Amino acid sequence: MSFPQDKIRNFSIIAHIDHGKSTLADRILEQTNSVSERDMEAQLLDDMDLERERGITIKARAVSVIYKADDGEEYLFNLIDTPGHVDFNYEVSRSLAACEGAILVVDASQGIEAQTLANTYLAVDSGLEIVPVVNKIDLPSADPDRVIQEIEDVIGIPAEDAPKISAKAGINIHAVLEKVVHDIPAPTGDINAPLRALIFDSCYDSYKGVIIYVRLKEGQIHPGDEFKLMATGSVFNVVECGLMHATAPEKTDGLYAGEVGYITGSIKTLADAKVGDTVTLTSNPAEEPLPGYREAQPMVFCGIYPVDGARYGDLKDALEKLRLNDAALSFDPETSVALGFGFRCGFLGLLHMEIIQERLEREYQLDLITTAPSVIYRITRTDGTVEMIDNPTNYPDPSLIQMAEEPVTDAHIYAPKEYVGNIMELCQDRRGTFVDMQYIDADRVDLHYVLPLAEIIYDFFDTLKSRTRGYASFDYELKEYVQSNLVKLDIMLNGEVVDALSFIIHADKAYSRARKMAEKLKEKIPRQLFEIPIQACIGGKIIARETVKAMRKDVLAKCYGGDISRKKKLLEKQKEGKKRMRQLGSVEVPQEAFMAVLKLDTD
């Protein structure tokens, strides 16, 4: 065994977004000489380009480093990075379950925010030792003592000797490393017991197949061993195992209880090696898997269509490739009269959805049309059957519905108290139910609301930010399904329903939304040779109407005579424009009309 258990420390860094988690991780790698300066790109742990650009951590990752402590001993630190966004909460909880402790980073000028608390609760639920650290003390607005007091008052853990650091300037990082050695317990677990290893992350490598990242709780595993994934039941042989160092993996002759490492075994798809599953050996299997496994459940759905119908096959290939590395992404073929062939895609949340859309466009050069995001509604039909509906097209006729239910969330908003009025107004407007309000300190409050998921998947967070000048933070958790007065709103152009524009909405909001959509469409649809009525209707009843007037004269008539190249240019331009048009029945609708209507709420 490479390292005695008592010299191993397995920990995560948890923080609210932007409080400096990745920067601290970089400093830890640097100070343990894990990376040469040349290799030290900022935010080494975030290795996807997109992550770097957005400055967020999408996938959890782990890295092993060796730290020579002040007591003269060498310690093996396994640092497990966690994603910082609620969409990826399940991955966060699995990463935490692989650790004994967590460094809690709090920004010295901002103090505790919504995800500080949400992530701390996840860590406490996993029984971790929390090591608070106050970061960004170099900022002029930093008030570390106030933040320490806040940690003690709000979280209820001792923090008077929390290291006050600057991850950016590299101040006091040593104190953090020593805290890890002294405050975070070493792992325990019998290396001779039947193997139980928790998969906390996995990725796809085109040479090695799926690489699974595990924390061994009990037992050991060696190359050549036959292992079983307990949730899926699939069996493989270990081809390689080892530790992940910052720059390259290190093959080892085995992994032992307490360690964190990787295993490869010609596993073909991520669906076989799911995060949260338990690895055991077929020769001496464990009786029970480790607790906490569940399937990642998509919560937000939308239709994705290629602008150019001929690229349907490319879109399919791209989605399949992305799914290799993202078991939470789901997609099924769907057809729309308006948009042709495409896919109904499911995501963990809005951020996840945006990331996938952006990757499809950027990495696979696809032009896409996406339909409005939808949550999953639970419909009980009059004949008693229950259906989960993620596509407005499948929404039954109102006469067949006995009860409609929608998902609601428990939401916490942290903000300075002067914004309480604005926030309450926003939550009210989004059909929120006020639960309570608590003071975090003299200036800031925690507003607790129950909010329908459908109301926060559009642009809730952006609106919240703009109404609080960026000071509010937000966190939510799915709570339950509740009965709701839902209707399906259809849009008709020239008397025909445009299926891609239909959506499910609360009855109270249907009228104003219908009116806004009709107005927007009128503005965006160019005049054509005939009059186009735009109608919004619920179950056949028209609730809003606008009309695009017919073209009165031939606009091309202006181009009499003139030089031929100018005419050609005009024709070229027209062709370009044509490509971006969709023929909906008898009406041509420009691409941007779809976009405009779908983004209605942000205006």
Ligand SMILES: Nc1nc2c(ncn2[C@@H]2O[C@H](COP(=O)(O)OP(=O)(O)OP(=O)(O)O)[C@@H](O)[C@H]2O)c(=O)[nH]1
């Ligand atoms: N002034 C100052 N800025 C810091 C410090 N630590 C981090 N930052 C800056 O704060 C921003 C966010 O830091 P990150 O390390 O990306 O934060 P994070 O918590 O990893 O963010 P997510 O990955 O999105 O969760 C970056 O612009 C950093 O340069 C610090 O000690 N002082």
